[in-house]
Amino acid sequence: MTSPLQNLLDGNRRWSAAMHAENPHFFEQLAKQQSPKYLWIGCSDSRVPATQIVDLPPGEIFVQRNVANVVAHSDLNCLSTIQFAVDVLQVEHIIVVGHYGCGGVQAVLDERRLGLVDNWLRHVGDVAEKHHAVLAALDLMSLRNARLCELNAIEQVTNVCRTTMVMDAWERGQKLSVHAWCYSLDNGRMHDLAMHVDSRSALRPAYEQSLQRLLKTPRAQP
Numbered sequence: 001m002t003s004p005l006q007n008l009l010d011g012n013r014r015w016s017a018a019m020h021a022e023n024p025h026f027f028e029q030l031a032k033q034q035s036p037k038y039l040w041i042g043c044s045d046s047r048v049p050a051t052q053i054v055d056l057p058p059g060e061i062f063v064q065r066n067v068a069n070v071v072a073h074s075d076l077n078c079l080s081t082i083q084f085a086v087d088v089l090q091v092e093h094i095i096v097v098g099h100y101g102c103g104g105v106q107a108v109l110d111e112r113r114l115g116l117v118d119n120w121l122r123h124v125g126d127v128a129e130k131h132h133a134v135l136a137a138l139d140l141m142s143l144r145n146a147r148l149c150e151l152n153a154i155e156q157v158t159n160v161c162r163t164t165m166v167m168d169a170w171e172r173g174q175k176l177s178v179h180a181w182c183y184s185l186d187n188g189r190m191h192d193l194a195m196h197v198d199s200r201s202a203l204r205p206a207y208e209q210s211l212q213r214l215l216k217t218p219r220a221q222p
């Protein structure tokens, strides 16, 4: 009997064979353990796959994705992923990756009702309210979208930094940095939002600096 997902299964066979041909020990080595240096917190959007767009093979990035790359302090899923990544895998970097043209962000700007997900997107709504004046000053909706995508990534970085797991890691001297990026669907390029936090005391200045730099840019850079 042929599976309705036969095209995917066939693709998997081709991929596995090609990987094996390239390096006969690839899966063997990977099966023993994972030791990724990075935790990626990104959007569920199908156009923003983690390892592929930074040109890394499986095994290099631990991944958490949800609609609009939100880090909510009540989300057991995301908190558990951060805890496992920091305490067990001991990743050295956590990257919050927003993307321009995010549908979740756009739904917030349009005040569109989509269903249950509206409750989740309230977190992005909070970011929009916090930066209301900045967004209101932009005349084009596409610019407002781009800016809110950037602001959301920066704000979610602060949420990561304020988790007990990350604060405890810094407290015991563990090497760990948290970063904000925003990805452009238009050309496949990543934008570094210049927010890099490597200690509790660095959070506030890094946030202010990144925000100032962002607001100095005449327009968002989709």
Ligand code: CO
Pocket (backbone or CB within 6 Å): 043, 044, 045, 067, 068, 069, 099, 101, 102, 103, 104, 105
């Ligand atoms: Co998105």
